[in-house]
Amino acid sequence: MGQRTPFYDIHVAAGGKIVDFGGWDMPLHYGSQLEEHHIVRQDAGMFDVSHMTILDVRGPDAKDYLRHLLANDVAKLKEPGKALYSGMLNELGGVVDDLIVYYRNDEYYRVVVNASTRDKDIAWMENQAQGFAVSIEHNRGLAMLAIQGPNARNKVHQVKPQFAAEAEKLGVFYGVELDGWFIARTGYTGEDGYEIMIPLHEIKSFWDGLIAAGVRPCGLGARDTLRLEAGMNLYGSDMDESISPLEANMGWTIAWEPADRDFVGRKALEVEKAEGPKRKLVGLVFTDKGIPRAHMKVVVPGVGEGEITSGTFSPTLQQGIAMARVPCAVGSEVQVEVRGKLLPAKVVKVGFVRNGKSVL
Amino acid sequence: MSNYPSELRYAKSHEWLRDDGNGLYTVGITEHAQELLGDLVYVELPEVGAELNAGDSAGVVESVKAASDIYAPVSGEVVAVNETLADAPEKVNKEPFKGGWLFKIKISEEAELDDLLDADGYAEHVDSGE
Numbered sequence: 001m002g003q004r005t006p007f008y009d010i011h012v013a014a015g016g017k018i019v020d021f022g023g024w025d026m027p028l029h030y031g032s033q034l035e036e037h038h039i040v041r042q043d044a045g046m047f048d049v050s051h052m053t054i055l056d057v058r059g060p061d062a063k064d065y066l067r068h069l070l071a072n073d074v075a076k077l078k079e080p081g082k083a084l085y086s087g088m089l090n091e092l093g094g095v096v097d098d099l100i101v102y103y104r105n106d107e108y109y110r111v112v113v114n115a116s117t118r119d120k121d122i123a124w125m126e127n128q129a130q131g132f133a134v135s136i137e138h139n140r141g142l143a144m145l146a147i148q149g150p151n152a153r154n155k156v157h158q159v160k161p162q163f164a165a166e167a168e169k170l171g172v173f174y175g176v177e178l179d180g181w182f183i184a185r186t187g188y189t190g191e192d193g194y195e196i197m198i199p200l201h202e203i204k205s206f207w208d209g210l211i212a213a214g215v216r217p218c219g220l221g222a223r224d225t226l227r228l229e230a231g232m233n234l235y236g237s238d239m240d241e242s243i244s245p246l247e248a249n250m251g252w253t254i255a256w257e258p259a260d261r262d263f264v265g266r267k268a269l270e271v272e273k274a275e276g277p278k279r280k281l282v283g284l285v286f287t288d289k290g291i292p293r294a295h296m297k298v299v300v301p302g303v304g305e306g307e308i309t310s311g312t313f314s315p316t317l318q319q320g321i322a323m324a325r326v327p328c329a330v331g332s333e334v335q336v337e338v339r340g341k342l343l344p345a346k347v348v349k350v351g352f353v354r355n356g357k358s359v360l
Numbered sequence: 361m362s363n364y365p366s367e368l369r370y371a372k373s374h375e376w377l378r379d380d381g382n383g384l385y386t387v388g389i390t391e392h393a394q395e396l397l398g399d400l401v402y403v404e405l406p407e408v409g410a411e412l413n414a415g416d417s418a419g420v421v422e423s424v425k426a427a428s429d430i431y432a433p434v435s436g437e438v439v440a441v442n443e444t445l446a447d448a449p450e451k452v453n454k455e456p457f458k459g460g461w462l463f464k465i466k467i468s469e470e471a472e473l474d475d476l477l478d479a480d481g482y483a484e485h486v487d488s489g490e
Binding site: 028032221289293313315 | 398399401402420422426427446
């Protein structure tokens with residue numbers, strides 16, 4: 001038996017097909033991964049993401065600590081609730097994890113990290129906290145549900161009308177605490193929606209309310225195809241400790257200025273930037289039938305080889321799509337080795353679908 | 361609970377075989393197999409005329425998440441493939457024992473049929489979780 005989230009019994013009762021997901025018993029789907037994918041693109045679906053880890057970082061040095069810990073700069077965060085996406089790097093510039101940090105005030109930040117990296121992340125963060133007056137607390141009192149899709153916010157407002165006025169005002173990548181809940185306008189699907197942290201005793205009534213409002217439970221299978229269509233990185237697939245953010249399409253998350261902010265990994269990144277990264281993460285679209293999968297070889301004519309980091313059949317586009325790490329000198333076309341055959345693929349910017357529409 | 365028609369023979373690798381007479385057999389994957397795979401989005405079938413040995417890879421079925429080989433349950437020549445699956449791979453999910461058939465084979469080694477399971481044997485094999 002793996003670890004279970006507070007929603008586990010609800011998933012089983014809802015017919016979720018439970019699988020082992022990095023040591024967690026999680027629903028892969030509730031009948032059809034494809035239908036769940038489409039419902040998020042067209043209406044509203046919900047995902048249990050309680051396996052992710054909520055860390056509350058507090059103390060007089062909280063801000064200075066996070067400015068040391070993260071490649072992005074939390075000093076950009078000035079309004080309570082504003083969120084920032086960042087890599088947390090090692091000294092060599094590899095990605096220890098990617099995370100979201102929410103600003104509460106200069107002495108209190110909420111950080112959400114991945115499930116699979118929880119123990120490693122906490123150990124790393126505590127190690128880096130030496131010399132800072134800061135505490136890092138794993139908040140186990142909240143479960144987390146993502147409600148995503150064009151109608152997701154409206155449906156949440158129907159279920160929690162007491163939160164609607166505040167939630168409606170939320171900008172993209174902002175969160176607000178209301179009555180012990182934390183509602184954030186973030187997500188991992190390329191659709192509008194919320195990620196909501198819920199006091200544990202209220203998860204059942206909230207889930208039931210969402211079902212009654214027509215929000216469909218979705219499993220981690222659909223979450224993966226949705227995030228891949230949206231061009232969002234998955235830790236452990238598209239980057240890890242051996243990959244720098246410059247090679248993982250995360251260059252935009254590095255705050256180089258101010259130049260005197262000495263965050264972990266900065267020196268290594270500066271060397272890499274000066275020399276020019278050798279590889280980059282691109283999007284691939286298959287023009288023929290066939291489905292790209294992680295670790296397939298990418299042949300870049302006249303240049304060399306790369307590798308698919310994530311690949312799938314895109315339910316929205318009805319064709320194979322992938323993210324691949326390739327030599328920077330890649331042109332507009334490559335070939336992918338699928339079971340011994342070389343299939344042609346077009347090179348595109350990472351990101352295939354946004355707000356239900358193709359962006360190719 | 362999956363359903364296994366009693367008139368079919370089954371391979372442990374989850375293909376079924378239907379006797380069409382005159383040494384011809386239709387091959388598909390079982391209801392259990394399609395459930396395990398989830399929504400199919402692509403099916404790669406053998407070429408008509410291909411000579412297969414029992415246990416050879418005869419094609420691939422791909423769900424959103426993963427690709428899985430289909431194996432020839434018996435040796436013989438492929439005489440037809442289900443071309444409708446090119447545009448409608450979901451047929452394998454909806455009708456694994458009927459419209460979702462994969463290919464037809466002209467058997468060359470009748471004795472190989474004895475190596476296959478009947479419906480009860482296959483059900484036991486599935487329950488054993490192998």
